Amino acid sequence: MxxxxxxxxxxxLYYTVEEHLKNALKEGIPSISHRSKDYEKIHHHTVEAIRSLLALPDDYHIFFTSSATEIWERTIQNMVDTESFHLVNGAFSKRFFEIAENYRINAMSQVAEEGEVVEAEELLIPETAELIAITHNETSTGASQPVEDIKKIRKAFPDQLISLDVVSSAPYVNLDYNLIDTAYFSVQKCFGLPAGLGVWIVNNRCLQKAQTLLNKDRVIGSYHSLPSLLEKSIKNQTPETPNALAVYLLGKVATDMVDKGxxxxxxxxxxxxxxxxxxxxxxxxxxxxxxxxxxxxxxxxxxxxxxxxxxxxxxxxxxxxxxxxxxxxxxxxxxxxxxxxxxxxxxxxxxxxxxxxxxx
Amino acid sequence: MxxxxxxxxxxxLYYTVEEHLKNALKEGIPSISHRSKDYEKIHHHTVEAIRSLLALPDDYHIFFTSSATEIWERTIQNMVDTESFHLVNGAFSKRFFEIAENYRINAMSQVAEEGEVVEAEELLIPETAELIAITHNETSTGASQPVEDIKKIRKAFPDQLISLDVVSSAPYVNLDYNLIDTAYFSVQKCFGLPAGLGVWIVNNRCLQKAQTLLNKDRVIGSYHSLPSLLEKSIKNQTPETPNALAVYLLGKVATDMVDKGxxxxxxxxxxxxxxxxxxxxxxxxxxxxxxxxxxxxxxxxxxxxxxxxxxxxxxxxxxxxxxxxxxxxxxxxxxxxxxxxxxxxxxxxxxxxxxxxxxx
Structure with a gap:
């Protein structure tokens, strides 16, 4: 059964995945070089399909990582010098906070009871926080931070970088991405794909922050630092040999979703x-x-x-x-x-x- | 055509991959929870198949990352406090050296002409180097460091950690893994699998080094630090949601190779x-x-x-x-x-x- x-x-799996996987094998997708025009076409198609599905502003970049967990780490490395602030609504938002601690950042948090969210009105965010990490949909408890709260936080903290976890809510969440600076999801949730790919959306303010840290001689990682990801993504490539099959499948499913509406x-x-x-x-x-x-x-x-x-x-x-x-x-x-x-x-x-x- | x-x-692709992929879909592998017994069984099977194929000593651990590129970074984070030494035979061994530099390590190198390897007799490795990085098979030039050289380096530097890149030579390379402390490969080379998985072999000396760095309050990463990888691997799990399909396929292909001999x-x-x-x-x-x-x-x-x-x-x-x-x-x-x-x-x-x- x-x-x-x-x-x-x-x-x-999304109901079209098996068919796309069969076609991928027919087309030899797992065998093509990640430095070839064939790969670049696939990469570009996937990026544009996601951009269209999420109605992303033109100046937001889309990068591929191996997981949303990796994006937590890369966010801390590339966007925080000394202080981050985390709205903790459950185990996954807490894990992001802990990764900041692993990197010896002064990580602060406001913690909601499980099954609740930190109410926007009760938030006490220090002005010194460089990054405010919000979880739209906390997969461990099923608690969701209303988009209205994100608007309030954006208004109160126009200069901070706002990071939004939409791991298990994109593309359902109806969000004006201009409200946030970076967002991310993994493909094994709403996109119904095999795990092994994280999608990282960043605006130019995030890239500038990484450059500022680099200019201060801070370590911001290596192959998956924001400058390194940007350099390759301009060419529709990735720094490392990518999970090209997953990039291909994501583009196909995102297109199916655009077609469905x-x-x-x-x-x-x-x-x-x-x-x-x-x-x-x-x-x-x-x-x-x-x-x-x-x-x-x-x-x-x-x-x-x-x-x-x-x-x-x-x-x-x-x-x-x-x-x-x-x-x-x-x-x-x-x-x-x-x-x-x-x-x-x-x-x-x-x-x-x-x-x-x-x-x- | x-x-x-x-x-x-x-x-x-390895000639059995399509069949294994079909079975994986039938068995629902991409949908199973990575915290379930079903996943643990797959993980364990894959680890044991690699152990058997490579004739790995019992006290060597096998961890999964997203790429060999990631392993370069994690090696520097977890095994080097201040100094690493790299035998550079081409673009890929150079990239490892550059990642060490990205992490503000005092990275040293000895560089061979392209198409050659640094001869063991000519090596000038400082005693202070904590890690010696050797590339068995330099994919960019087709130059291969003889296993005899690795034996000589091991003999001359018994206390250093030796890292061996077997990205494009495992499982062909006939190596006594006791000669080295850590080795790594990616699955899209000799294993003929879709890209998106790196395999990291480490012994207990590597784990001890990571613990020493952690005790000194050094940043050694987060979810993919060696202690974090070890904690989950003991349970046949991974810290993040893994590319379970790739782990499954690797186990199948490694078993096919064991069966072939x-x-x-x-x-x-x-x-x-x-x-x-x-x-x-x-x-x-x-x-x-x-x-x-x-x-x-x-x-x-x-x-x-x-x-x-x-x-x-x-x-x-x-x-x-x-x-x-x-x-x-x-x-x-x-x-x-x-x-x-x-x-x-x-x-x-x-x-x-x-x-x-x-x-x-």
Whole structure:
């Protein structure tokens, strides 16, 4: 029985991926030189497809790394001299904060209770912070920082660099990218691709910051420093031999999403989220972990469970649905359900029905 | 017309890869959680297959990164406090040296003429160097450092950490890994896999060095520091969401190679190299770039051309063979031919014939 993955990443492949993978093999994509015109064409196509899908401003660059985890590290290396500030809403935003600490940065944070977000009104960000790190969608708890909050932070801190984690919310999140200086995601979430590629969006202010640090003789990394990434990306190349197959597949899936229409994807995401949250509310073994409706993620939905979550996971598995366990200390107390573009309305409706069949 | 890639990486896929890829999709490998038992099994299988193929001693660890380029950076971060020494035989060994410089290390080097290697007898390595970086097979020039030289360096410098680049020579190189402390390769060369994975072999002396640096409050990176890699690898996991598909495919191909027999692979590699070098010698438009036979690579063969190399590349392309151009300043003066385990004797013999048909 073929399983259907509702795990919050890696997740179900986007429904067109297998076909694109077959074509990639036919075209010899894994064998072509990363310094050839053929590769440059693929690279350029992927960058432009993402730019179009996310409606990125022209002066924002798109770089490829191996993971979003890597982007946390490269952000600290390239954009912070002494001080960063992190809104911590859960395990992943905390991990970014810890990476800043690993680099002996004066990393500061404001920490929300799990299942909540730091409210924009309560924020105490020191003016000296060079970078403000915000997580739009905290995959560990299902808490989402409203875009309105990001607007408020931008207004209050026009000079700071704002970094936005959209790892599990791009391209769903409807964001004016001018509000932020850098954003990033990994391809195994909403894009439904095999893991192994991070996508890093940066504006020229980020590049200038890296150059300033370099001029001060600071170490900003090597092959994946911003100047090095820029130098190659101008030629539609990467500093190292890239995961060209992943770059190719990402371009294909982003184009499929552009063709489908981002508005359609957003409407479907909201419909499916409503179906699932309604099931959480109606179930006698589940309730949404995030109390405030405004903060509930539309792409990674987390429910508290009154019976051990592994029992629920096991029952759904019999119906060939794979959902995620809770993260960290919530392992057996939560289930986490991905609501990504590849998850069809029909499958979500069946999953919601199956959830309601499970009783105490 | 399907092309056949003799480029020195990315290159022709290993002949079993397509089948393994199909099975991976059937088994849902790209969708499984990297914190699940299913992933741990795959990870463990791959590590053990490489260990067996390379006859690695038990106390050597195998970690996964995104590229060999990344391993250069992580080696400097984790194994060098102030001084590294690099044997530079071409563009790639030079790049490692430059990454050390990017990290404000006192990086020293001894540079061979291109097409040659630094002779062990001429080496002037300061006792203060903490790390000695050797490149077994310089992919840019086709010059190979004999394993005998590595033995001599080990004997003369028992306390230094020795790093060996086997990017384009593993698993062909017949090496007692006890001679070195760390070695690394990428999967798009001899293993015939899509690019996007680096394999890092380290012994406990490397781990101890990283711990010493950490105790001195030195920055050794974050998620891909040696202590972080070790912590997860003990559980057959990785710190970040890994390129699980690549880890799976590597395990399958390494197992195929174990089944075929490493001795058989080595014999075939040597036979095919002899066929190609003979063609270089007999041709009136080619000659081996590496003058000394002892230093000629068996896996990446480089020929100087008396006509512009693009003419040769173009003629071979009509026969569906893709060979590499020269590297850097040699772009139009060399051809580079990969001789990897996926390249069959029959194909190599036809390629050699086609080379001989091209005349001035």
């Amino acid at each position: 073929r399983k259907f993955y509702f795990t919050p990443g890696p997740s179900q 981002i508005e359609q994807i957003r409407r479907e995401t909201e419909y499916k989220a409503a179906v699932l949250y309604q099931a959480f509310e109606q179930s006698n073994i589940l309730k949404p972990f995030v109390a405030k409706e405004l903060h509930r993620s539309k792409t990674t939905l987390v429910a508290e469970t009154t019976i051990p979550s592994k029992e629920i996971i096991s029952k759904l598995s019999e119906k060939s649905f794979v959902v995620g366990s809770g993260y960290g200390k919530f392992k057996d107390k939560h289930i986490r359900i991905a609501n990504f573009p590849t998850h069809s309305k029909e499958h979500v409706e069946i999953l919601a029905d199956e959830l309601l069949k499970i009783k105490k | 399907r092309k056949f890639y003799f480029t020195p990486g990315p290159s022709q 490493i001795e058989q692979i080595r014999r075939e590699t040597e036979y095919k190299a002899a066929v190609l070098y003979q063609a270089f010698e007999q041709s009136n438009i080619l000659k081996p770039f590496v003058a000394k036979e002892l230093h000629r690579s068996k896996t990446t063969l480089v020929a100087e051309t008396t006509i512009p190399s693009k003419e040769i590349i173009s003629k071979l392309s009509e026969k569906s063979f893709v060979v590499g151009s020269g590297y850097g300043k040699f772009k139009d003066k060399h051809i580079r031919i990969a001789n990897f385990p996926t390249h069959s004797k029959e194909h190599v013999e036809i390629l050699a014939d086609e080379l001989l048909k091209i005349k001035k």
